[in-house]
Amino acid sequence: MRRAMMLLVLGVLLLAACAPEPNVSAITPPYIDTGVDPEAWALIPAGVFPFGQHDHPTLIETDYEMMITTVTNEQFARYLNEALAAGVIRVGEVEVEAGEQVWIEEGVAGYYPGEPYDGYKHEEEIRAGDKLYLPLYDPGVRILFDGVQFASIPEYRNHPATMVTWFGANAYCSFYDWRLPLEVEWEKAARGTELVDGRGLPFPWGTHIERNHANFYSSFDLFEKMFGKLGNTTPVGLFNGQSYNGFETLNGASPYGLYDMAGNVWQWTGDDYPKQHYRHMRGGSFYSYEVDLRVWKFNSAGPQYYSPQVGFRCAR
Amino acid sequence: MHFIKDRFNYLFGSTRGLTLTAIAVVSIITAVWGMLSGPMVEWGIRDVVVKLLNLQMVQAEREARIIMLYHTIAMTIVAIEVYIITEILPMKRHQQTMINATITAGYLTAAVFGMAFAYWGQNFIFHGLFLLGQSLVFFAGILLATALWPWKKEYRLAPDSPYAHTKNGLDLERLAFFVMAVATLLSASWGAVxxxxxxxxxxxxLAEDLIRNPxxxxxxxxxxxxxxxxxxxxxxxxxxxxxxxxxxxxxxxxxxxxxxxxxxxxxxxxxxxxxxxxxxxxxxxxxxxxxxxxxxxxxxxxxxxxxxxxxxxxxxxxxxxxxKALLSDPLRFGPGWQMVFMNFTVSGVGIFMAVKLTEIFRVWPHREERITLTGHWHILASLIATIILFYFADQSGLKGKARKWFGWTVIIMSNIAFASVTVFSMKRLFVGEAEQQNIVNWTMLLTDIGLATVLLVLAIFMAWRLIDLFKARGFWRAEYNQEIKRSAEAEIEEQRKKLKELEETLKEVEE
The missing domain is CATH 1.20.1270 (Substrate Binding Domain Of Dnak; Chain:A; Domain 2)
Known part of the structure; x- marks a missing residue:
């Protein structure tokens, strides 16, 4: 009897795990207007700030601006239409090269001039040629192409543009004469210059993290209820202190007023590190534990990488 | 008073008692600090524990805290292995006592003050004491290596011995222990310097954070x-x-x-x-x-x-x-099986990663590579812990159904957990990011169930040993008496040899 009970309990637990999880790409979330303007920029003044986990005083010599939110699907779709009209991108098959792997993908591509290659151990070789910007037929893609025009899935129009490779993010910023922020610029914009007990801020808003500060793994945001524990992107600037259908957010803005500098999506940065060429991402994502939301943490991948949890913003 | 004195003497004066104490220390650390990560965070238990214990969780100090925690656990595990080695390998009684006393003082000092430094404010007196504790463990290691010195006459094996030995009787197993001890001392110095x-x-x-830095x-x-x-x-x-x-x-x-x-x-x-x-x-x-x-x-x-x-x-x-015969005793089958299982979850994964590094793992983002790295060494550490448990449970006289239930639960549930961790860490081989929810839920659930069950079984085992300590004629008493008897016999033997040597010396002088 006892054995049967134990087996029953184990069975129930396993069945609970078998319960069909929502298919993320099949659900459309409600559109939520956060009131935050994705076209806005924030000024980050020149000066010294504590850089990295060990707070090295680091000087940035000039003022610069960064987008206050990550680029949205609507903005990226608009860019794709303009770039297609200008003839700087194409739609079709593109050869993707990563490590020793080469494969063909259907997507948006554009030219990239390549990078110096030193033949260093494990170095990624980035050759000149057409590079993938955005795959078109991955379940994670939120931008549709009808053969003529690109458009965001309406409900996702103010969500971060994801599934964009570093090449695509770089091309977006360059198209408008902007650039991807360097890691050091990104971090200063995220944490500012304030010191608390002799240390720089670990999160854009302060020293501690609550579940409704940002969109991260198991943060129980209103989209997690819909998409399961792994969650999904949330509209840019959602965590601004407002309440949405009973879901109260705390203001997660950085000292310079940038939103989503922790959580929601990892963000590509612009540095090209010699002898490796991996591109660093900052900020953590909806799939990250809170430790990866600390401002100095980074993720990295080859510039051909795309993911439902990676987006970007530009600097100028 | 006798009640406490007897138990204290057993827990800190006998090899078995010392091993039990050290396992209890690791269990307590695992139980409390295990509540600071994984599903415990999701369920809000981490926040309760942090408040209850007044832990100071400065974000920038997380990696340092983890390093202190690893060292505390490692020191305790090293102490357990040293206790066992001093018990199973022939050495002089005073050497055994000295080694065990030193390492006990060392690991306890390192554990108490290391954790205090890491989690209750960075008081550098505590850090100094943490280093002192580690130094004592190191010193105990030197004493152990000295005691293990395999070229001594009395440790030579007979020519017909079934154990590995050289032509002149050098015990190669003892030499292997000695080499391991010396290598450990050298490697510890490496870390200390x-x-x-x-x-x-x-x-x-943390090493896994630097993996891609050329x-x-x-x-x-x-x-x-x-x-x-x-x-x-x-x-x-x-x-x-x-x-x-x-x-x-x-x-x-x-x-x-x-x-x-x-x-x-x-x-x-x-x-x-x-x-x-x-x-x-x-x-x-x-x-x-x-x-x-x-x-x-x-x-x-x-x-x-x-x-x-x-x-x-x-x-x-x-x-x-x-x-049927092979599987009849899980405690004695377990060590070998865990070593075989390790090849699928640790060595196999490691070799696969090395061979396919640029083809697969460097195509993945760093975070995925990091999961695989941390996963495979956590599994190795945990497998070692289960083998220690098999040994200690056997030595504790676990018999009958309790032996089978304990052994099989640890084997099966740890294997489920570690297999799930391996599948989780390798999931990118067969599922894309947009479609991974099911596999993530499955593997995480099975990991949690597996680990929780192993910890539960360990808790039951430790509770049994704790209750036993309250009995006047408990198992602890038998273990203690047996050890006193063994020690006394060894001491008599040593004294006999010494007496013989002295008599021979006297004879030589008189002649």
Whole structure:
């Protein structure tokens, strides 16, 4: 009897795990207007700030601006239409090269001039040629192409543009004469210059993290209820202190007023590190534990990488 | 008063008691600090524990806290292995007492003050005491190496001994223990010297965070070498211990011991030479082959022994009778099985990663590679812990159904958990990010169930040992008396030898 009970309990637990999880790409979330303007920029003044986990005083010599939110699907779709009209991108098959792997993908591509290659151990070789910007037929893609025009899935129009490779993010910023922020610029914009007990801020808003500060793994945001524990992107600037259908957010803005500098999506940065060429991402994502939301943490991948949890913003 | 004195003497004055105390220390640390991560965070338990214990969780100090935690657990595990070694290998009684006393003072000081420094404010007096504790553990290691010195006359084996030995009787198993101890001391020095630069040009880091950085400093490389070799040597030690426990001998023992000795030397050199040698990894692979072959021979021997034992009364046992015999005692089957299982979840994964690094793993984002790295060494550490538990449960006299339930639960549930962690860490091989929810939920649930059950079984076992301590004629008393008897006999034997030597000296002088 006892054995049967134990087996029953184990069975129930396993069945609970078998319960069909929502298919993320099949659900459309409600559109939520956060009131935050994705076209806005924030000024980050020149000066010294504590850089990295060990707070090295680091000087940035000039003022610069960064987008206050990550680029949205609507903005990226608009860019794709303009770039297609200008003839700087194409739609079709593109050869993707990563490590020793080469494969063909259907997507948006554009030219990239390549990078110096030193033949260093494990170095990624980035050759000149057409590079993938955005795959078109991955379940994670939120931008549709009808053969003529690109458009965001309406409900996702103010969500971060994801599934964009570093090449695509770089091309977006360059198209408008902007650039991807360097890691050091990104971090200063995220944490500012304030010191608390002799240390720089670990999160854009302060020293501690609550579940409704940002969109991260198991943060129980209103989209997690819909998409399961792994969650999904949330509209840019959602965590601004407002309440949405009973879901109260705390203001997660950085000292310079940038939103989503922790959580929601990892963000590509612009540095090209010699002898490796991996591109660093900052900020953590909806799939990250809170430790990866600390401002100095980074993720990295080859510039051909795309993911439902990676987006970007530009600097100028 | 006698009640407390007797128990204290058992827990801190006998090898079994010391081992039990150390297992209790690891269990408590695991139970409390295990509540700070994984599902405990999701369920809000972490926040309650942090408030309840007034833990100071400064975000920038997380990596340093984890390093202190790893060291605390590692010191305690090393102490457990040392207790067992001093019990199972012949050495002088005073050496055993000295080693055990020193390492006990060391690991407890390191654990208490290390954790206090890490989690209750950075009081540098605590940090100093943490270093003092580690130094005592190191000193105990020197005493152990001295006690293990295999070239002493009294430790030579007879020419017809079934255990590996040289022509002049040098006990190769003892030599393997000695080499392991010396290699551990060298590797600990490696970490200590590097650690001394902490705050003086060297910053705290977790190795998995640096994996893709092509420019690592010598200090960073030294730490990476140190942490890998220390875990490897802990694994070598437990392999030798279980070999001794299950009376590994005969032809396979004679082949295994030289392989273990040479493998340990090469692998230690390889791991430490990461600092300056480009081809250090090749050396590590060569050393690993030796160590792993030795472990394989132990597995073959121990399983063959179990089969022979279980089918002793049967003239021509069938395949199923042999399997039944093999599986009849999970505690003695477990060590070998966990070593085999390790190949699928640790060595196999490691080799696969090395072979397919640029083709697969470097195509994934760093975070995925990091999960695989941390996953596979956590599994190795936990497998070692389960083998220690098999040994200690057996020595605790666990019998009948309790023995079977304990053994099989630990084997099955730990294997489910570690297999799930491996699938989770390798999920990108077969599922894309947009479609991974099911596999993530499944593997995480199975991991949590597996680990929780193993910890529950451990808790029950420890509760049993705790309750036993309250009994006047409990198991602890029998263990204690047995040890006193063994010690007394050993002491008498030593004194007899000494007396004989003195008499001979007197004779020489008189002549």
């Amino acid at each position: 590097t650690g001394s630069y902490w705050g003086n040009g060297h910053e705290t880091f 420019f690592k400093t010598y200090l960073q490389k030294a730490i990476i070498g140190h942490l890998h070799i220390m875990l490897t040597l802990i694994a070598v030690a437990i392999t030798l211990i279980v070999g001794r426990w299950l009376d590994f001998k005969g032809l396979l023992h004679r082949i295994a011991m030289p392989l273990m000795i040479v493998g340990t030397i090469i692998i230690t050199f390889g791991a430490l030479s990461v600092v300056w040698l480009e081809w250090a990894h090749t050396t590590i692979y060569v050393g690993s082959v030796g160590v792993m072959l030795a472990a394989l021979f132990f597995v073959i021997y121990s399983w063959d022994m179990l089969i022979k034992e279980g089918t002793a009364g049967i003239r021509r046992p069938t395949f199923w009778q042999k399997i």
